[in-house]
Amino acid sequence: MNITEKILARASGKSSVAPDDIIFANVDKAMIHDVSGPGVIKVFEKLQKQGISTDRLWNSSKVWVAEDHFVPSAEKISAENIVKLTKFTKQYGIEKHFKYGMGQYGICHTLSHEEAMVLPGEVYVGGDSHTNTTGALGAFACGLGHTDVAYVLLNGRIWFKIPETLYFKLNGKLPDHMMAKDLILKIIGDIGTEGAAYYAMQFGGSGISEMSVESRLTLCNMTTEAGAKNGIIEPDQKIFDYLSQRGATKYTPVYGDADAEYAKVYEYEASELEPTIAKPYSPENIATVRDIAGVELDKSYIGSCTGAKYEDLEAAAKILKGRQVKIRTEVLPAAISIYKRAMENGLIKIFLDAGVTVGPPTCGACCGAHMGVLAKDEICISTTNRNFPGRMGHVESQTYLASPLVAAASAVTGKITDPRDL
Amino acid sequence: MVSSIVTPLDRPNVDTDQIVPKQFLKLVQRTGFGKFLFHDWRFDQNNTPKKEFVLNDSKYTGSHILVSGDNFGCGSSREHAAWAIKDYGFDVVIAPSFADIFYNNCFKNGILPISLPKEIVNDLMKTDSVVHVDLASQTIQYNSKSIHFDIDGSRKKTLLEGLDDIAITLQHENKITSFEKNHVL
Numbered sequence: 001m002n003i004t005e006k007i008l009a010r011a012s013g014k015s016s017v018a019p020d021d022i023i024f025a026n027v028d029k030a031m032i033h034d035v036s037g038p039g040v041i042k043v044f045e046k047l048q049k050q051g052i053s054t055d056r057l058w059n060s061s062k063v064w065v066a067e068d069h070f071v072p073s074a075e076k077i078s079a080e081n082i083v084k085l086t087k088f089t090k091q092y093g094i095e096k097h098f099k100y101g102m103g104q105y106g107i108c109h110t111l112s113h114e115e116a117m118v119l120p121g122e123v124y125v126g127g128d129s130h131t132n133t134t135g136a137l138g139a140f141a142c143g144l145g146h147t148d149v150a151y152v153l154l155n156g157r158i159w160f161k162i163p164e165t166l167y168f169k170l171n172g173k174l175p176d177h178m179m180a181k182d183l184i185l186k187i188i189g190d191i192g193t194e195g196a197a198y199y200a201m202q203f204g205g206s207g208i209s210e211m212s213v214e215s216r217l218t219l220c221n222m223t224t225e226a227g228a229k230n231g232i233i234e235p236d237q238k239i240f241d242y243l244s245q246r247g248a249t250k251y252t253p254v255y256g257d258a259d260a261e262y263a264k265v266y267e268y269e270a271s272e273l274e275p276t277i278a279k280p281y282s283p284e285n286i287a288t289v290r291d292i293a294g295v296e297l298d299k300s301y302i303g304s305c306t307g308a309k310y311e312d313l314e315a316a317a318k319i320l321k322g323r324q325v326k327i328r329t330e331v332l333p334a335a336i337s338i339y340k341r342a343m344e345n346g347l348i349k350i351f352l353d354a355g356v357t358v359g360p361p362t363c364g365a366c367c368g369a370h371m372g373v374l375a376k377d378e379i380c381i382s383t384t385n386r387n388f389p390g391r392m393g394h395v396e397s398q399t400y401l402a403s404p405l406v407a408a409a410s411a412v413t414g415k416i417t418d419p420r421d422l
Numbered sequence: 423m424v425s426s427i428v429t430p431l432d433r434p435n436v437d438t439d440q441i442v443p444k445q446f447l448k449l450v451q452r453t454g455f456g457k458f459l460f461h462d463w464r465f466d467q468n469n470t471p472k473k474e475f476v477l478n479d480s481k482y483t484g485s486h487i488l489v490s491g492d493n494f495g496c497g498s499s500r501e502h503a504a505w506a507i508k509d510y511g512f513d514v515v516i517a518p519s520f521a522d523i524f525y526n527n528c529f530k531n532g533i534l535p536i537s538l539p540k541e542i543v544n545d546l547m548k549t550d551s552v553v554h555v556d557l558a559s560q561t562i563q564y565n566s567k568s569i570h571f572d573i574d575g576s577r578k579k580t581l582l583e584g585l586d587d588i589a590i591t592l593q594h595e596n597k598i599t600s601f602e603k604n605h606v607l
Contacts, residue, residue, distance in 0.1 A: 035447050039501055042451070070448055077448045129499035129523060143523055146501040147530035193435055194493035198522050227496060227521055282435060367498070368444045376467075386497060388439045395443075395462040 002260035004200040007140040011123045019164040028122035030152050033066040033108045036127025037085045039146030057092050058156030064096035066108035069363040071100035074370040106335025106361040109133040109305035116248035120235040132223045136216040138235030163229040164263035165200040170207030172270035177419050180215035181403035184222040185276040189286030197227035207270045213242040214309040221306045225283040278401040281389050289418040298378040300411035303332035304366040307383020310338045312404040317347040319408035320354040326414035332359040368392045381410045424513045425554045426486040430547035437497030442506045456509035487514045489546050495524025504531040514555050536571045
């Protein structure tokens with residue numbers, strides 16, 4: 001069995017499972033945020049009307065809550081949803097509620113690793129499609145709809161069909177002008193936005209071992225854009241060190257067997273890859289940055305669970321140091337802990353000196369909700385994960401998805417720019 | 423059994439951002455989302471219906487069957503997308519393939535998602551005839567054609583009996599309780 005199969009076998013009390021088996025897995029952790037949380041509350045209300053008890057959760061200590069999509073509240077409905085969410089966590093005794101304005105808070109998928117909320121070998125589900133992100137720590141992580149999350153919160157279990165696994169092998173270390181974002185965009189371009197529909201996407205090889213934990217998170221984050229059930233990487237010492245720095249030491253990592261099977265293996269040579277960008281209006285619509293260099297931009301957005309982790313900010317700062325931005329540029333660190341480190345290490349000053357506006361952690365403009373959305377015909381380069389029509393604002397705005405290095409280099413010139421050509 | 427003409431939305435990768443744009447996500451009532459369905463495609467900036475968009479063609483008023491391209495429902499996991507489709511009046515969505523989370527959300531909200539080969543989906547998009555979808559016999563009939571579709575048995579039961587996963591589990595409450603009594607740790 002491979003790692004995904006082994007985690008799900010263990011979680012369902014079976015000695016072995018195979019693709020297409022239906023299993024009922026015990027869930028280790030579950031997450032809701034300020035969009036899925038109110039949705040779950042609605043499902044609870046419906047169940048109560050049907051006479052089904054929602055008096056207590058299966059295990060309040062395994063549930064955690066993030067405020068990210070609509071904070072800071074731009075209008076009263078969002079504000080009311082936060083109040084509703086707060087009442088919910090109080091009622092059910094959920095202690096891990098990361099509140100805007102009260103210390104550590106941020107984008108749910110960023111908190112999942114910054115706060116070591118999810119550990120190797122665990123089954124983790126969340127009310128958000130990018131829950132796949134945290135599979136990079138060696139867990140089975142996937143997103144669910146509101147009704148399914150409500151079911152998990154009450155029962156601590158959920159059924160899964162065991163997915164087949166696509167294995168992506170990266171040979172060699174990515175060169176300095178490349179980031180994990182370039183690789184995952186290239187992969188999505190190659191297999192398409194439904195190329196991994198209901199598959200697990202597993203990453204491995206020497207290039208992945210060389211990668212930092214945060215880079216691995218970027219890879220798994222965008223498995224969602226290829227339709228994958230989950231993204232996963234076998235954990236190694238880098239993961240264990242990362243988690244122990246965050247106080248987590250008790251867990252049992254799971255690894256695939258030597259004879260693990262994969263539906264298909266894709267190989268990439270790091271030395272042959274190029275900085276990559278996804279053009280409007282699909283993450284699969286890729287080009288090399290040099291191929292479309294020169295496209296005029298209105299804005300550069302460095303934010304989101306995909307592209308505002310600490311190393312993403314570091315990469316942007318490397319480019320922006322001592323330079324000025326030519327277009328409206330925003331940096332929104334993905335969590336307060338990252339914001340703080342960026343401040344302590346001088347990155348925030350580099351951004352401000354370059355003319356960038358630094359904002360609070362939020363999903364904000366990534367999902368076109370608030371905090372810097374695009375007007376009609378505006379063109380944005382963004383470190384986020386989706387560029388569907390209207391994703392970041394007006395339905396006739398355009399978003400190019402790129403790495404923080406490319407987004408920062410393009411901010412400096414006002415045009416799409418390969419960082420090597422700056 | 424659902425019988426109606428089909429509404430053809432001939433494009434692949436219809437994502438949940440299009441099905442229900444983000445500005446409506448903060449609303450959590452499950453009903454009334456129909457008016458937001460495909461909002462940015464249906465209406466211009468002044469909230470005037472765009473003539474060229476298929477849902478604004480009066481020919482399709484009252485249609486309960488939506489037919490679209492590959493990978494329908496990709497993107498965000500928002501269950502609002504299923505709420506909007508159902509509330510607008512669609513009971514059946516037919517496409518060559520669906521995104522996983524959306525596909526699951528359909529069953530929780532009384533929508534039947536049917537995956538069929540591309541040629542058949544393309545043919546369905548072209549027909550003006552009434553299409554009959556029968557879940558019990560798993561067949562689609564139109565223009566004297568009869569097409570079988572696959573669906574998982576437990577999901578079929580979910581829709582036919584109007585149950586969701588939680589209600590299905592509770593049907594076995596006696597068994598669960600007795601199991602728990604006999605397996606005390």
